[in-house]
Amino acid sequence: MVREFQSVIGKETRRQANQLWGGKPDVLVACVGSGSNALGLFHEFVGDEEVRLVGVEAAGLGLDSGKHSATLSVGDVGVYHGSMSYLLQDDQGQILRPHSIGVGLEYPGVGPEISFLKETGRVEFYTATDKEAIHACMLLSRLEGIIPALEASHALAFLDKLVPTLHDGAKVVVNCSGRGDKDIDALI
Numbered sequence: 054m055v056r057e058f059q060s061v062i063g064k065e066t067r068r069q070a071n072q073l074w075g076g077k078p079d080v081l082v083a084c085v086g087s088g089s090n091a092l093g094l095f096h097e098f099v100g101d102e103e104v105r106l107v108g109v110e111a112a113g114l115g116l117d118s119g120k121h122s123a124t125l126s127v128g129d130v131g132v133y134h135g136s137m138s139y140l141l142q143d144d145q146g147q148i149l150r151p152h153s154i155g156v157g158l159e160y161p162g163v164g165p166e167i168s169f170l171k172e173t174g175r176v177e178f179y180t181a182t183d184k185e186a187i188h189a190c191m192l193l194s195r196l197e198g199i200i201p202a203l204e205a206s207h208a209l210a211f212l213d214k215l216v217p218t219l220h221d222g223a224k225v226v227v228n229c230s231g232r233g234d235k236d237i238d239a240l241i
């Protein structure tokens with residue numbers, strides 16, 4: 054349901070990319086918590102194989118620390134809230150407590166549809182730590198005067214690693230919520 058409502062973002066992206074660039078973007082980047090918002094951007098382009106879809110999960114204090122929310126990157130398949138998807142769980146299938154500085158990403162599961170897109174390999178997944186997200190948040194605030202939400206800051210943080218690997222002039226769209234004002238308490 055959330056994907057359906059948020060899918061206006063993907064449709065708008067297609068329209069604006071057409072106007073600005075006369076074509077499709079090369080890469081779409083969004084943070085992934087439970088995945089429904091990210092799908093709002095991705096859904097429109099799932100059938101456009103030449104458009105890379107990149108999801109960035111929260112690595113929290115580091116993937117080895119056990120304090121993260123990287124369900125798709127390091128979790129495995131289980132059942133939670135009645136549906137099968139990727140989960141942070143222990144050997145007995147008990148849910149592990151997630152962590153992220155971006156509270157919207159702090160969830161031990163992820164939606165079935167984005168789990169499916171991991172299975173098919175259509176969406177690539179990477180992670181950014183709390184620290185990297187905070188740094189990206191500060192940087193966008195200073196450079197653009199946009200205070201990104203700490204959730205979206207994870208997607209922005211991944212640009213540091215992504216962009217040097219792309220060809221010159223590659224067209225990258227990052228889904229960015231500018232509601233970082235809600236996170237000021239976590240930043241100071």
Ligand SMILES: *[C@@H]1O[C@H](CO)[C@@H](O)[C@H](O)[C@H]1NC(C)=O
Nearest residue numbers: 083084090091205228229230
């Ligand atoms: C994408 O951007 C919109 C608009 O700011 C926001 O509502 C949504 O939460 C964002 N989704 C992700 C995955 O960042």
